[in-house]
Amino acid sequence: MKALVYHGPNDVQLDDKPRPSIQHSEDVILRVTSTALCGSDLQLYHGTVPGMEPGQTLGHEFMGVIEEAGPQVQEVKVGDKVVIPFNINCGRCWYCRHELWSQCDRSNPKGELGGSFGYTQVLGGYDGGQAEYVRVPFANTVAALKVPDSIKTDEQVLFLSDIFPTGFFGADMADVQPGDDVAVFGAGPVGYFAVMSSFLHGAARVFSIDHWPMRLNKAKDLGAEIINFDNEDPVERIKKETGGKGVICIDAVGYEAVGHSGRNNDGENSNGSNSRSKSGHDHSKVSNPAYEPANPLQVINWICQAARKYSTISIPGVYGAAYDQFPLGQLFNRELQVRLGQCPVKKYNEQLLHLIEVGRVDPTKIISHTMKLDEAPKAYEMFDKKEDSTKIVFKP
Ligand SMILES: NC(=O)c1ccc[n+]([C@@H]2O[C@H](COP(=O)([O-])OP(=O)(O)OC[C@H]3O[C@@H](n4cnc5c(N)ncnc54)[C@H](O)[C@@H]3O)[C@@H](O)[C@H]2O)c1
Ligand SMILES: [Zn+2]
Ligand SMILES: [Zn+2]
Incomplete structure (x- = not known):
């Protein structure tokens, strides 16, 4: 599959990588339908964030359709379209139980801080969603952002993942x-x-x-x-x-x-x-x-x-x-x-989704460019200059 991979400072490339597979019983494999480029990706791109290793797939703002689900996944099912919060939440630790979603104690086997997609080893080194497919652990916790039928386009809800x-x-x-x-x-x-x-x-x-x-x-x-x-x-x-x-x-x-x-x-x-x-x-x-x-x-x-x-x-x-x-x-x-600090995304998701559903806010107006994932290296350069773009969405 295609994935946007960090190779070193100011060097990201579209690589061919093996498609991810289920590793734990609560994992799902998501076919990414839309993903976006964030200011936090630029810090990784610049090589100024400790713990960034070449080979890492970038991207923490994404949504898609569940293609495969582990045996313990009950809250979502194959075929569901979901938006994925950038913080990874187990849903059961003390922090998750207290809705402090950005500091989950079980989602990062590599350290104390909560896990996050497409970020450095310090946050678990999980591959991100600027790719055709991504493995989403603890998938029972993403049910809150199942995309309702009233939502007509990905762009309306994609930014519920982060910004x-x-x-x-x-x-x-x-x-x-x-x-x-x-x-x-x-x-x-x-x-x-x-x-x-x-x-x-x-x-x-x-x-x-x-x-x-x-x-x-x-x-x-x-x-x-x-x-x-x-x-x-x-x-x-x-x-x-x-x-x-x-x-x-x-x-x-x-x-x-x-x-x-x-x-x-x-x-x-x-x-x-x-x-x-x-x-x-x-x-x-x-x-x-x-x-x-x-x-x-x-x-x-x-x-x-x-x-x-x-x-x-x-x-x-x-x-x-x-x-x-x-x-x-x-x-x-x-x-x-x-x-x-890091936003506890899930804390706000349902109320913000409702604001979008009833038409109170239209998040799509921030988008300046929609590009193919193949164009992502060029998009990083453009977004980095900031002058001619406000938000870039990729279609894998
Ligand atoms: N806390 C979180 O959970 C979380 C989540 C997402 C992003 N972020 C962070 O939020 C920040 C903004 O993200 P973004 O995607 O909007 O990034 P961005 O890089 O696209 O935008 C930053 C903006 O700040 C402007 N800027 C630079 N210097 C300035 C100054 N002195 N005064 C006023 N404006 C100035 C830039 O021109 C640019 O338009 C980044 O640090 C990003 O990592 C944090
Ligand atoms: Zn972000
Ligand atoms: Zn947790």
Whole structure:
């Protein structure tokens, strides 16, 4: 079968691999009908996530039809179409019983963290769904996302595997209340669904911050007020718009944040001169921002200043242990709480599916490209540039 395989940093290829087979009694083999490319795949692609080994099939956002089922699979059957959450859940451990689905204790034989598809050895090294077929363990737990007859296209529900619940988790962790003003940093797919979910939580205004017009315009279509950080200082604009009060902040960017590096968190360039504005954005250096060196804490530093005092900062964007420096002083002084982590996808699935079913939300609007799986290596290059794509779906 065809599978999109990691060969090394910035090198993914479509390989021929043996079709997976049932290994445990609760496994199913899924024929993938649709799969998508996520910002988290880019971190793997860049080779910056520890434990990534050549040979790994990528992809953790996928859905398909059950082709084969192990003898202990009772909740779904051959022929069912299901969306698969990116976290693997046993359904029976202490964490699963408490709906802390992202930290299942039995799904990762290689370590402490919960298992995940198409990710590194640290999360179990399971082959992913950017392939024609994939083995899904503990398949009794995926029954909640059996696709109902009312759903006409894969694209309507595919993002229930990850980015829609993750964006919703962003708003939920931030405890967005009716009437709150919210800022979502990053207008990628997770940011898009965090904007949508903030409105679903009752936000009065939502600011969307990024620097790619195509992505910002998608957020604008949802009703967000957009801030292009190449043109203006996001902290100053947010403070101005909110009469100095600040906003509830969601970081939908993570450690691959671009910024204007070469300066420390106190506003000084590495040569000691202070040439940046209050928010840390150096307008004198905006040349080709897409390719400026990453500045992992850029968004965190902006958020620490733009957040409403005593609010909760929500960080669905990924930060690895290598980025363990944190502006504790600002957090303490402004009494900011922080919540972050991997989304427990199953927690939100049924209510989000219902919002789609009744037509309250249309997740398909984020899609910019639908491509054949054969084109995946090209798609990684394009999505990595971010400029001309918002979300890419593959058809194996
Ligand atoms: N917590 C979870 O369970 C979970 C699940 C899915 C994705 N994620 C993470 O969410 C993050 C976003 O995912 P995505 O698919 O939207 O990724 P993406 O890479 O497509 O989008 C990130 C966006 O952030 C923008 N950006 C970069 N620097 C910025 C800055 N300084 N200020 C504002 N915007 C900036 C980029 O231009 C880009 O549009 C990634 O870190 C991803 O790994 C986490
Ligand atoms: Zn993802
Ligand atoms: Zn479990």
